[in-house]
Amino acid sequence: MAVSVRVHPSPKCLFDEPVQVRVSGLSPLQQVTMKASLTDEKGEAFRSFAFYRADGQGELDLSQSPSLGGHYTGTEPMGLFWSLTPGTPFTRLVKKDVASSPLYVNIEVFDGHGTLGWLPEQPLAASINERWFMKEGVRRIPVREGRVRGTLFVPPGNGPFPGVVDVYTIQGGLPEYRASLLANHGFTTLALAYRDYDDLPKYVMNFDLEYFEEAVNFLRQHPKVKGPGVGAMGISKGGDLVLSMATFLPDVVAAVATNGCIASAIFGLCFKNKLVCPGLGCTASHIQIADSGVADIIKSTDEVNKDTMIPIENAEGTILFIVGEDDKNWKSKYYAEEAIKRMKEHGKDNYELLSYPGTGHYLEPPYFPFCFASYHAVARTYTMWGGNAKEHSFAQEDWWPKVQAFFQKALNK
Known part of the structure; x- marks a missing residue:
């Protein structure tokens, strides 16, 4: 044979x-x-x-x-x-x-x-x-509506479907692969650009939450979206942005923050012409260079305190924190614990936590190859993301269906 x-x-x-x-x-x-x-x-x-x-x-x-x-x-x-x-x-x-x-x-x-x-x-x-990345019948629709820039992915069928805004990292541009994969599972998903794409600014001092509010309203009003509320998901800088969306935008009723920060990292956040979250800074002298020549930046981010934290206790929707316990970008586990602590102090229990040992910063959908280090758009050098291949890859297989179940439960009430 x-x-x-x-x-x-x-x-x-x-x-x-x-x-x-x-x-x-x-x-x-x-x-x-x-x-x-x-x-x-x-x-x-x-x-x-x-x-x-x-x-x-x-x-x-x-x-x-x-x-x-x-x-x-x-x-x-x-x-x-x-x-x-x-x-x-x-x-x-x-x-x-x-x-x-x-x-x-x-x-x-x-x-x-x-x-x-x-x-x-x-x-x-x-x-x-x-x-x-797209099954037959999924529609990919470029979005240039008002200030909103992105791509909408609509599942096949009559719908309407639960709507989710997908906010990626600070690297800029418009990554679409996660949003397209989520649409395959029955979600109308908006991959939202917010920096260095089309006519969006490349350099910013503060982000305007009204831009994200405009994106939420665009998604809510789409005929293929089941309302009244929508979900939001983000990783890294996108994680703290979706926490802010859940805090200040009542129509965001479910948020998934993957390895995000409890403060507005690096950049401040404005809403209604007011600075609502100051930017959490970093100290370049705390960056260490490993023997491989790759930067270890985990100690460079400044410490959070009550004055810099997003007032997450004001969020009415449900929040899912996803944590890689070996994140080398910043202290994701600590940030999630501080967020949950703050919510508990205010009598809130509208949260869930998935925490993965041996797992680094860049949690992707299943079967993306493990990446321990790559170029960091803010640090402007090659940096460690952390984790090890086997445990990180297990986490990627585990979190993806759980996120879908979380959104289905929260957005189909």
Whole structure:
């Protein structure tokens, strides 16, 4: 029998869906090396390797067989995907064109246990997994309404659907991949730009919460959105922005803050021509440089106090805090604990907490490769994000469906 690699249930899937990789036609107990590779839109190559042994029938199922070495060990059905490593250090995998093309993951099997730097010239067999970001019927609609700049993703069907505003990091631009993936699961999702995109300013002193209010109102009034309230989700700087939205905008009835801050980090926040949250500063002299040459900035952010905290106790909606306990960007666990402490002091219990050990700052949807360090838009240098690959990747698989369940419960009352 010829050796073959098969991806189940289909060679085509959504990016956040798991697949089962099987190899058949091997010799009984044959030692093999599995390799996965992809090339991103910038031409950056990502690769992963793992060493396996076939069973007595010459078959290999990555959902049942343990890796004996390589980029990961143990039984990890999606290990080849989350352990993909960039050829250029400190590079994150980012998908910009979510509508017209997938990411192609080439999966190959080689005879023997090679090394991470050497494999036989020809694989025994290969297969390609197409990982898409929009399922058939999802609509992608560019938004340029008033001041609002972004992209709306509308699920297929009559609707209306729960509405969610997706606010990303301070890096600027308009990342759409998380919003597009969420729309696949039945949410009308607005990927909202707020810096360095289209005619939005590249440099700001303070952010204007009325801009975010305008975006919330745009989403609420859309015919494919089930009201009266909407949700908001954000990571990093986006995390404190959605906490502010939940605090000051009553129509935001559910908020997910992933590794956010309880203060308005770096930039102040204005609302109705008033500074409602001063910017939490940072001290550059507290930045440390690791042996790898990458900056460790966790001690650079100034300490929060009651005067700098977002008055989160005023939020009427439900808030889900998501924390990577090994976050090296800032003290996410401490910030979430301080926020919850403040809410409890005011008799509030409208919060939930997901806290993940061994997990860093950049929590993405499932199966995005782990990134320990990359370029930081504010620090303007390569910085650590923290975490380790296996535990971080477990967190990414765990938080994503829980966020969907959280929004479904809060927005379908």
